[in-house]
Each structure stands twice: as structure tokens, then as C-alpha cells.
Amino acid sequence: MNACGQTKIERMSAPKSASTVATGTPAAALPVDLNQLERLAQPAMSPMAWDYVRGGAADEITLRENRAAYDRIRLKPRVLCDVSRIDTAAVLLSQPLACPILLAPAAYHRLYHPDGEIATVTGAARMGAGAVISSFATVAIEDIVRSAASARPWFQLYVNPDRRFTQQLVERVENAGCAAICLTVDTPVLGCRYRERDFKLPAGIECPNVAAIAGEAVAAHRPVRERIYSAVFDSSLSWRDIAWLRSVTRLPIVLKGILNPDDAARALDAGVDAIIVSNHGGRNLDTVPATIEVLPLVAERVSGKIPVLVDGGIRRGTDILKALALGARAVLIGRPYLYGLALAGADGVAHVIDVLRAEFEMAMALAGRTTLQAIDRTVLWE
Numbered sequence: 001m002n003a004c005g006q007t008k009i010e011r012m013s014a015p016k017s018a019s020t021v022a023t024g025t026p027a028a029a030l031p032v033d034l035n036q037l038e039r040l041a042q043p044a045m046s047p048m049a050w051d052y053v054r055g056g057a058a059d060e061i062t063l064r065e066n067r068a069a070y071d072r073i074r075l076k077p078r079v080l081c082d083v084s085r086i087d088t089a090a091v092l093l094s095q096p097l098a099c100p101i102l103l104a105p106a107a108y109h110r111l112y113h114p115d116g117e118i119a120t121v122t123g124a125a126r127m128g129a130g131a132v133i134s135s136f137a138t139v140a141i142e143d144i145v146r147s148a149a150s151a152r153p154w155f156q157l158y159v160n161p162d163r164r165f166t167q168q169l170v171e172r173v174e175n176a177g178c179a180a181i182c183l184t185v186d187t188p189v190l191g192c193r194y195r196e197r198d199f200k201l202p203a204g205i206e207c208p209n210v211a212a213i214a215g216e217a218v219a220a221h222r223p224v225r226e227r228i229y230s231a232v233f234d235s236s237l238s239w240r241d242i243a244w245l246r247s248v249t250r251l252p253i254v255l256k257g258i259l260n261p262d263d264a265a266r267a268l269d270a271g272v273d274a275i276i277v278s279n280h281g282g283r284n285l286d287t288v289p290a291t292i293e294v295l296p297l298v299a300e301r302v303s304g305k306i307p308v309l310v311d312g313g314i315r316r317g318t319d320i321l322k323a324l325a326l327g328a329r330a331v332l333i334g335r336p337y338l339y340g341l342a343l344a345g346a347d348g349v350a351h352v353i354d355v356l357r358a359e360f361e362m363a364m365a366l367a368g369r370t371t372l373q374a375i376d377r378t379v380l381w382e
């Protein structure tokens with residue numbers, strides 16, 4: 001036991017440093033400040049891809065708030081705690097993670113780097129982080145899972161109005177070796193994303209896991225004036241469908257996109273295995289609160305019965321500390337790893353995770369906490 005009542009645990013072995021890649025920016029040359037990394041990524045992406053990644057819904061109030069809300073939270077450190085050993089190891093749905101970080105599902109990775117999702121899962125696996133693969137991945141799920149070696153990614157599912165289509169997709173990802181189904185529940189229709197008005201996939205970039213509906217998926221980004229529904233997202237999806245999904249897969253089911261604590265309670269009743277507090281990175285319903293503001297309300301309702309995860313606006317190690325203090329078991333990051341991917345492929349993804357993990361360890365040490373279990377509300381200045 002140390003001075004703060006925490007048990008010393010061996011530090012995980014340090015990850016291998018990222019090396020130079022054949023194309024793009026050498027990973028060693030990437031800035032460790034993720035804000036700078038974002039600025040560097042813009043010229044590495046087409047203006048259309050940049051707008052697609054960077055943007056949010058409507059006036060982007062929630063997008064900005066996701067970030068600003070973290071900045072308003074103040075930490076309350078303890079000193080003289082013997083922080084000579086920090087342990088960030090976590091277990092999530094029986095999967096070991098070197099740190100409580102997962103890559104959030106994001107569509108179309110080959111838009112940012114020719115290796116697409118292969119690079120993403122390679123970078124994540126190298127750092128011991130989790131990865132959630134979008135329904136709109138640009139590489140076949142079997143190839144993605146193979147590249148992740150023993151680190152089994154989760155698959156993010158959009159339920160299609162054609163249930164047979166969805167069932168076959170679920171069977172395919174289960175056979176491929178994915179570890180969980182992450183059902184996105186906050187997108188019965190897309191948000192008003194005005195920056196996506198001109199979105200289209202360049203020739204040669206396809207969505208092989210949902211090939212039959214990929215054209216519809218891209219069309220769904222077009223202006224709200226034309227329509228709000230698309231054949232890609234089943235807008236009739238309801239709680240009944242969770243039981244249906246359970247009946248067609250043995251995989252754990254994670255609901256992504258819970259904000260309302262009442263929905264968290266419904267999710268518990270529905271028997272899901274975990275939930276992700278998410279507002280889709282501010283891309284769907286503008287003016288909903290920042291996820292870090294609703295996280296404690298959701299966590300309180302769930303009261304530890306299943307893991308609660310959070311995403312949206314996480315850009316610093318201190319953000320991860322704050323999220324865990326407010327009840328998250330782990331966090332997901334979105335845009336930052338896409339910037340790393342655009343700049344340096346797998347090495348860029350690994351770099352972003354490495355930076356966040358190192359910042360998180362620094363934040364833990366400076367706050368006087370050496371294990372994830374020791375992170376609770378007392379680390380916040382309330």
C-alpha cells in the first residue's frame with residue numbers, strides 16, 4: 001500500500017515506439033500536442049474529407065460543448081502518494097486493454113489513408129487499445145480482424161430496414177471474429193450536417209461489408225431539404241429490436257448513443273452488455289449537452305451493473321481522468337485518430353493513442369492516483 005491507500009502494481013511494458021512509414025509523415029515527426037496534429041492533418045486531407053471529419057450538426061453547438069465542458073472541470077490532486085508505478089490496464093467485456101482507450105467507429109477510413117481500417121486496427125493493437133469498426137468500413141471485415149491479430153475489434157452496426165440483410169451482416173462479423181456488436185442507436189436519421197453537402201466517395205473506395213447499400217449510405221449525406229429518411233438507417237428501430245438482435249447473435253451487445261438516463265435504465269432492462277454515452281461527436285442532434293455532463297447521471301442510473309463508456313471531445317489525458325472519475329469504465333476517441341491515420345497510417349494511429357496514454361499516466365501521477373480503481377469523484381474539485 002502507498003501513502004494514499006493504493007496498492008502498487010507493475011507498470012505495463014512500454015509500447016514500441018512508432019517508426020517511419022513508407023508514405024506520409026514519419027510518425028516520429030508528428031507533434032505530441034494533438035491540437036497541433038489536427039492542424040497538420042488538414043492539408044493532408046481533401047477539403048471534402050476534412051469537412052466530413054471536422055464538422056458537426058447544424059450550428060455545431062454540441063460539437064464545441066463536448067470539448068468546452070471538459071475544460072470547465074477542475075482536478076483535485078493528492079500529493080506524496082508514491083506514484084512511481086502507474087497501471088492503466090483494464091478489462092472490458094472480458095478483453096484485456098493496456099489502457100482504457102478505444103477507437104470510436106468512424107466511416108470510410110480509406111478516405112484518409114490507402115490502408116484504411118487495416119492501418120487503424122494495426123495501430124490500435126500495437127498500443128493495446130480497443131477498436132470499433134464502422135458498418136461503413138472500406139475494407140472487408142475478415143481482413144480487418146486478421147490484421148488486428150489477437151486484439152479482436154468490435155463491429156458497429158447500423159440496422160437496415162431489411163432485417164435479413166442485417167442478420168447476414170451480424171453473422172458475417174461474428175464469423176470473422178469480432179468481439180462485440182456495437183449498435184448505434186442515436187441515428188434513426190442523420191443530423192443536419194451542412195458541411196457534408198458535397199460528400200461523395202472517390203472512385204475505388206467502397207464499403208465491402210455493406211456493398212448492397214453503400215450507394216444509399218453516401219446519398220444519405222445529401223441536404224436535408226431533399227429527405228430525412230434513407231434506406232440505410234431503419235428509422236423504425238425500437239427497444240423490441242434489441243431482443244431481436246439478441247436472438248441472432250451470441251456476441252455481447254453494446255448500445256452506442258445513450259444520453260438520457262431513462263434510456264440507460266431501459267438499456268439495463270433490455271439486458272445489453274454495455275452502453276456508450278455519446279452524442280455522435282456532435283454530428284446528430286445539435287444543442288444536446290456535452291457527453292461529460294450527462295455521464296454522471298447515466299452512470300448513477302446504471303450503478304455499476306454494466307460498463308458505461310463515453311466519447312465526444314476527448315483530446316487530453318486529463319479528459320480521460322475526468323471521464324473515469326465521473327463513471328466511465330473506458331473512453332472512445334474519434335477525430336484525433338483519424339488525423340493520425342491521415343498523416344501516417346498505422347503509425348499515426350498508434351502515435352495518437354500513445355500520446356493520450358502517456359498524458360493520462362501523467363495526469364494520474366500528478367493527481368496522486370496509480371490505478372484505474374483509485375480514480376473516483378474525489379479527483380475532481382466539485
Ligand SMILES: Cc1cc2nc3c(=O)[nH]c(=O)nc-3n(C[C@H](O)[C@H](O)[C@H](O)COP(=O)(O)O)c2cc1C
Nearest residue numbers: 053104105106107134184280281312313333334335
Ligand atoms: C468522420 C466520422 C465518422 C463517423 N462515423 C460513425 C459511424 O459510422 N458510426 C458511428 O456509430 N459513429 C460514427 N461517428 C461518431 C464516432 O463514433 C464518435 O461518436 C465521435 O467521433 C466521438 O467524438 P470525437 O470525434 O469528438 O472524439 C463518426 C465520427 C466521425 C468524426
